[in-house]
Amino acid sequence: MTFRAEVRSFVAGHAPAWRPGARGPADEREAAAWREWTAALFARGYVGADWPVDHGGTPGHQPERDAVVAQELAAAQAPRPGGAGIVAAGALLEFGTEAQCRRYLPAIRSGADLWCVLFSEPEAGSDLAALRTSAVPDGAGYRVTGHKVWTTNGQWADRGLLLARTGSGRHDGLSAFVVDLRAPGVRAVALRTVTGEPDFAEVHLDGAPAEPLGGVGRGWAVATAVLVRERALFAAAPVLRVLWERLRARVGDDPGTHGELGRLRAEVVALGALEEEPTADPAAVKLRAGELRVRLAACALDLAGPAGLDDEELVVGYLDSHAYTLGGGTSEILRTVIARRGLGLPG
Amino acid sequence: MTAVADAARDWLTAGADWTPEWVEAAGMAELLTGGGTYGDLLAVARVAGEVASPIPAAGVALAAAMARSAGLAVEGLVVPAFPEPGDGWPVATRDGSGVRLTGSVAAVHGARWARHLVVPARCGDDEVVAVVEREQVAVTARAVLDLTREFDRVDLDTTTARVAVVSVDRAVEAHFALYAADAVGAAGAVFRSALAHVTTRTQFGKPLGAFQAVQHRCADLSVALAAADAAVRAAGAALDSGDRNACATAVSAAAAYSAEVCAEVAASALHLHGATGFTWDHDAHRHLRRVKTDAILGGTARWHHERLATLP
Numbered sequence: 001m002t003f004r005a006e007v008r009s010f011v012a013g014h015a016p017a018w019r020p021g022a023r024g025p026a027d028e029r030e031a032a033a034w035r036e037w038t039a040a041l042f043a044r045g046y047v048g049a050d051w052p053v054d055h056g057g058t059p060g061h062q063p064e065r066d067a068v069v070a071q072e073l074a075a076a077q078a079p080r081p082g083g084a085g086i087v088a089a090g091a092l093l094e095f096g097t098e099a100q101c102r103r104y105l106p107a108i109r110s111g112a113d114l115w116c117v118l119f120s121e122p123e124a125g126s127d128l129a130a131l132r133t134s135a136v137p138d139g140a141g142y143r144v145t146g147h148k149v150w151t152t153n154g155q156w157a158d159r160g161l162l163l164a165r166t167g168s169g170r171h172d173g174l175s176a177f178v179v180d181l182r183a184p185g186v187r188a189v190a191l192r193t194v195t196g197e198p199d200f201a202e203v204h205l206d207g208a209p210a211e212p213l214g215g216v217g218r219g220w221a222v223a224t225a226v227l228v229r230e231r232a233l234f235a236a237a238p239v240l241r242v243l244w245e246r247l248r249a250r251v252g253d254d255p256g257t258h259g260e261l262g263r264l265r266a267e268v269v270a271l272g273a274l275e276e277e278p279t280a281d282p283a284a285v286k287l288r289a290g291e292l293r294v295r296l297a298a299c300a301l302d303l304a305g306p307a308g309l310d311d312e313e314l315v316v317g318y319l320d321s322h323a324y325t326l327g328g329g330t331s332e333i334l335r336t337v338i339a340r341r342g343l344g345l346p347g
Numbered sequence: 348m349t350a351v352a353d354a355a356r357d358w359l360t361a362g363a364d365w366t367p368e369w370v371e372a373a374g375m376a377e378l379l380t381g382g383g384t385y386g387d388l389l390a391v392a393r394v395a396g397e398v399a400s401p402i403p404a405a406g407v408a409l410a411a412a413m414a415r416s417a418g419l420a421v422e423g424l425v426v427p428a429f430p431e432p433g434d435g436w437p438v439a440t441r442d443g444s445g446v447r448l449t450g451s452v453a454a455v456h457g458a459r460w461a462r463h464l465v466v467p468a469r470c471g472d473d474e475v476v477a478v479v480e481r482e483q484v485a486v487t488a489r490a491v492l493d494l495t496r497e498f499d500r501v502d503l504d505t506t507t508a509r510v511a512v513v514s515v516d517r518a519v520e521a522h523f524a525l526y527a528a529d530a531v532g533a534a535g536a537v538f539r540s541a542l543a544h545v546t547t548r549t550q551f552g553k554p555l556g557a558f559q560a561v562q563h564r565c566a567d568l569s570v571a572l573a574a575a576d577a578a579v580r581a582a583g584a585a586l587d588s589g590d591r592n593a594c595a596t597a598v599s600a601a602a603a604y605s606a607e608v609c610a611e612v613a614a615s616a617l618h619l620h621g622a623t624g625f626t627w628d629h630d631a632h633r634h635l636r637r638v639k640t641d642a643i644l645g646g647t648a649r650w651h652h653e654r655l656a657t658l659p
Binding site for chain 1: 542546554557559562563573577580596597600648649
């Protein structure tokens with residue numbers, strides 16, 4: 001059996017089944033299954049294989065296998081292992097101390113700790129550096145106070161990777177922290193998305209204890225690395241291929257739809273080709289994938305006509321697709337990044 | 348880019364006053380039979396588009412390889428004369444001792460300069476490759492949209508064709524992909540020119556490229572172009588794999604996507620040059636004409652969309 005076939009069969013047999021389009025568990029039982037799923041993926045070396053061997057990485061790790069796993073998880077729309085655990089682990093390995101890696105990585109591998117990313121605030125969305133959550137020294141550590149929002153799985157996470165202000169400098173006044181979300185001074189309230197699912201949360205911090213990660217004043221570097229890693233971690237095209245195949249199966253052989261179906265397929269195939277190029281700009285892939293997802297979902301609803309208006313998969317898919325042009329950098333921010341950094345146009 | 352592309356760029360750039368003999372001397376006919384891949388073939392087509400070359404370089408390589416695989420000898424400049432999808436294929440009929448070849452091909456790049464034409468045809472239930480001498484067929488020059496290449500209509504009614512039964516699937520797919528690759532090269536060239544223009548042209552006291560409306564349009568165009576380029580490379584890889592379904596999907600996706608996206612890139616690039624871009628003396632329209640011609644030949648986007656909707 002090829003590695004891809006092995007991963008596909010494992011994912012099909014073990015991935016927790018969430019409601020259509022859900023990004024998080026609905027209850028404690030689903031959360032427990034999510035932890036087990038995370039532990040199983042790490043145990044088989046499907047994720048975390050790229051970590052140092054001392055921390056559980058796979059000796060002789062083959063990077064091309066990471067891409068296969070990312071594609072298969074995406075195609076199956078399987079839950080992300082450990083929430084933001086893999087992203088947090090990347091930050092710990094790149095910026096953390098050896099002691100921090102020893103403290104946090106084992107619990108990510110075992111599924112004991114689910115993580116979330118605490119970056120956005122009500123007044124700091126696309127303009128992340130405008131954030132106001134403050135961190136002040138408190139003997140051995142820091143205390144953080146502020147209000148974070150749009151935190152995916154904030155209500156389920158055990159730990160958070162936090163960006164907070166330690167000084168007045170726009171970028172060098174920012175620092176990264178690890179926050180224990182079960183500690184006093186932390187209150188997470190679920191927020192419902194447009195689909196009605198409680199998929200994200202707002203997190204209120206009131207003097208909660210926090211541990212610096214990567215040195216005071218280096219928060220912007222940590223945040224940038226996290227966002228880049230997040231875009232690289234999850235393949236975009238495989239799920240679009242699955243969505244297109246489902247759309248075709250639904251429509252059946254109606255010649256009146258061929259033009260639209262064919263155009264969408266061409267775009268999905270071209271995006272897949274772009275994503276597989278080693279030199280592809282992740283911002284370009286993310287921009288194109290987000291917009292294509294919105295169009296695919298809208299097309300599915302349009303072609304179903306009045307009969308589709310109470311079809312849960314179509315309705316949830318349509319509404320939820322709009323997350324992909326917002327989360328992880330809005331399309332507008334990505335266009336500006338591509339124009340300035342990629343094309344060298346004046347800022 | 349590849350060594351093949353770099354070599355092709357040097358050679359094609361030097362070939363403004365080309366002759367059939369010059370193409371022959373360069374060994375373009377041996378590209379595919381001499382160890383080159385379909386990826387290399389598309390790289391040559393892409394560069395031809397980029398430098399707006401008048402030479403049917405990749406076509407020569409494809410036609411020569413088809414004749415070789417069919418065991419039919421050719422000499423001098425040899426170009427592919429492929430019908431557009433939707434047009435009927437030429438028909439070969441065994442006629443006593445010889446073969447009669449009839450039909451027509453709407454647009455053949457460089458037919459007027461060729462010694463031989465390579466034509467896919469139907470012969471009863473068989474697909475065949477036919478080779479005819481250009482002097483035995485009617486070649487009519489067409490004044491097409493594109494000013495950088497010469498296209499002719501070819502009408503066939505001859506008993507002098509030589510034919511061999513051999514599958515032409517892959518060559519037909521490759522021929523579609525040549526136009527996609529050419530479009531990517533040509534659209535990329537005019538887009539880079541537009542980028543240079545918006546970086547230097549100042550209005551309202553700052554470069555055009557500092558305005559968000561211009562930046563976002565450029566970002567969209569560059570992403571679309573990168574995806575079209577990747578799709579063409581993936582089509583090359585699929586052609587090299589020889590897998591029939593993979594070829595059909597990858598080629599039609601590259602052809603449909605390039606047709607729409609590259610035409611939009613070239614049109615927007617002309618627009619971004621401002622009124623200067625609308626003048627005869629500026630090269631923008633030459634690129635736009637070439638790209639739009641590429642978009643229509645080798646199957647329109649509409650034809651490839653229809654095919655993609657039903658391919659497995």
